[in-house]
Every structure is written in structure tokens, then in C-alpha cells.
Amino acid sequence: MSDTILSIRNVSKSFDLPRGKSLTAVDDVSFDVPRGSICVLLGPSGSGKSTILRMIAGLETQSAGQVLLNDVPIDGPGRDRGMVFQAYTSFDWMSVGRNVEFGMKINGVSADKRRGRAEHFIGLVGLSKFIDAYPSRLSGGMRQRVAIARSLANAPEVLLMDEPFGALDAETRWQMQELMIEVAEASGTTMVIVTHDIEEAIYLADRIVFLSSHPGRLKEEIIPSFKPGRLKRKEDAIALPGYAELEHKIMRMMREEGGH
Numbered sequence: 386m387s388d389t390i391l392s393i394r395n396v397s398k399s400f401d402l403p404r405g406k407s408l409t410a411v412d413d414v415s416f417d418v419p420r421g422s423i424c425v426l427l428g429p430s431g432s433g434k435s436t437i438l439r440m441i442a443g444l445e446t447q448s449a450g451q452v453l454l455n456d457v458p459i460d461g462p463g464r465d466r467g468m469v470f471q472a473y474t475s476f477d478w479m480s481v482g483r484n485v486e487f488g489m490k491i492n493g494v495s496a497d498k499r500r501g502r503a504e505h506f507i508g509l510v511g512l513s514k515f516i517d518a519y520p521s522r523l524s525g526g527m528r529q530r531v532a533i534a535r536s537l538a539n540a541p542e543v544l545l546m547d548e549p550f551g552a553l554d555a556e557t558r559w560q561m562q563e564l565m566i567e568v569a570e571a572s573g574t575t576m577v578i579v580t581h582d583i584e585e586a587i588y589l590a591d592r593i594v595f596l597s598s599h600p601g602r603l604k605e606e607i608i609p610s611f612k613p614g615r616l617k618r619k620e621d622a623i624a625l626p627g628y629a630e631l632e633h634k635i636m637r638m639m640r641e642e643g644g645h
């Protein structure tokens with residue numbers, strides 16, 4: 386298998402608006418996502434980050450260009466891609482364990498295997514003690530962990546996350562970022578994460594795809610090469626020479642592109 390799992394090739398997306406108008410949300414964007422990597426889509430509001438993610442998820446069709454998964458054009462949602470949204474999407478009437486088992490049940494995984502896999506992924510996100518709890522009783526961060534475990538249990542090749550920690554307080558957000566590093570290391574899953582949080586992008590990404598807004602165009606692909614690899618602790622990334630410089634550069638790009 387090739388080292389590239391996802392290829393976005395000259396992709397554009399226009400939306401039809403009332404009175405015969407249209408809006409170009411994404412304009413001729415191309416980038417590749419290496420297998421097993423964490424790719425972060427970063428850019429100001431309206432730069433087409435969510436639209437690109439939704440095209441990869443198969444929830445939206447591009448107007449031009451190609452979106453390829455393992456060299457095959459994506460033509461709809463599929464089990465090979467898991468999606469985690471900002472809003473909590475757990476089923477409140479099912480326990481954490483049942484929530485994580487749910488997708489596997491739909492996919493015809495046997496009851497035995499389901500339980501084992503659910504336990505494994507619930508353990509991976511640090512919720513073993515809460516396997517029988519109901520999501521409505523859990524904090525926002527814990528509910529997002531349930532959503533992540535549920536997606537991972539379906540063994541997706543790519544985990545797609547749209548502002549997954551946007552609704553969380555700063556401390557929980559930071560814990561969740563560290564958790565994603567752990568999950569990426571333990572599972573080897575490729576991740577594509579949308580955010581407008583610069584710190585989050587620099588800490589998580591093996592590669593940052595920076596987009597400019599209106600229309601969404603690829604501004605620059607940034608490899609945070611000052612990191613010696615993935616770091617378990619966020620403060621260790623912040624302390625590295627090169628961190629502040631990259632943060633400064635991206636803040637400037639955000640200001641220029643976002644019109645601040």
C-alpha cells in the first residue's frame with residue numbers, strides 16, 4: 386500500500402445560494418495525507434475546513450477535482466472513515482459500553498467481540514470505570530471520549546474530527562489533546578482534525594494544512610519539524626526551541642487571512 390492514504394486533488398466546492406448566486410467555499414485545493422499521520426486543517430473562519438472534512442467523510446460532493454482514499458474516489462460515507470463532531474453525539478439512553486458497541490452491532494460484529502473491543506477502546510480513552518454509566522451523567526470531556534471510543538471501535542482507517550474539543554474548557558481540552566496523541570500512537574489511525582486553535586494545531590499535527598478564507602485556498606503546508614516526534618506532554622512541545630517562532634508565524638498568517 387502506498388504511503389498516502391488520502392489525496393485531495395484540485396478540489397473545489399461551490400454552494401448554490403438563493404437568486405441564482407453561488408459561493409465558492411473551496412477553491413482548487415490539493416494536499417496528501419500520509420498513512421498513520423495526524424493532519425490538521427487550520428485557517429480562519431470560512432476557509433472551507435469543515436467543507437473539506439465533509440467531502441472526505443462523503444457527506445458533501447466536490448464540484449471539481451478528486452478526493453481519493455487509498456487511490457479510490459470517495460463516493461459517500463463509509464465505515465473506513467469515522468467522524469467525531471464538536472457536539473456530543475452519544476445516545477443518552479444507552480450506557481457508555483452500549484454506545485461504543487452500537488456501531489459494531491450495526492456492522493454485524495458478534496456480541497462477544499463487540500464487548501471485548503468496546504472494553505479495549507473505552508480503556509484507551511480512560512473511561513473503564515464508567516463503562517456502565519450513562520453519558521448524560523458525564524462531563525463534556527468524558528462524553529467526547531465516548532464519541533472517540535465509539536468511532537475507533539469501528540476500526541476506521543481515518544478518524545475525521547471537526548472542532549472536536551471546541552466546546553470544552555481549556556484544561557479538559559488540553560487533556561483531550563494529549564489523549565489524541567496517545568490514541569494515535571496506540572492505534573496507528575490516520576487523523577484529520579479541523580481546528581482554529583493554533584496551539585492545538587502545532588501540538589497535534591504532523592502536518593498542518595493552512596487555508597485562507599473566501600474562497601478557501603491552500604495557503605501553505607506546514608510541517609512542525611521542530612518537534613522530535615509526537616510528544617506526550619503539551620508543555621514539552623511549548624518549551625522546545627522553534628515552538629514560539631512557528632506560533633508567531635501562524636498567528637501572523639491568521640491575522641492576514643482573517644482580516645483582523
Ligand SMILES: Nc1ncnc2c1ncn2[C@@H]1O[C@H](COP(=O)(O)OP(=O)(O)OP(=O)(O)O)[C@@H](O)[C@H]1O
Nearest residue numbers: 400408410428429430431432433434435436437581
Ligand atoms: N451548505 C452550505 N450552503 C451554503 N454555504 C455554505 C454551506 N456550507 C458552508 N458554506 C459556506 O462555505 C464557506 C466555508 O465554510 P466552512 O464551514 O467549510 O468553513 P470553516 O473554515 O470550517 O469555518 P469555521 O471555522 O467558521 O467553521 C463559508 O462561507 C460558509 O458560509
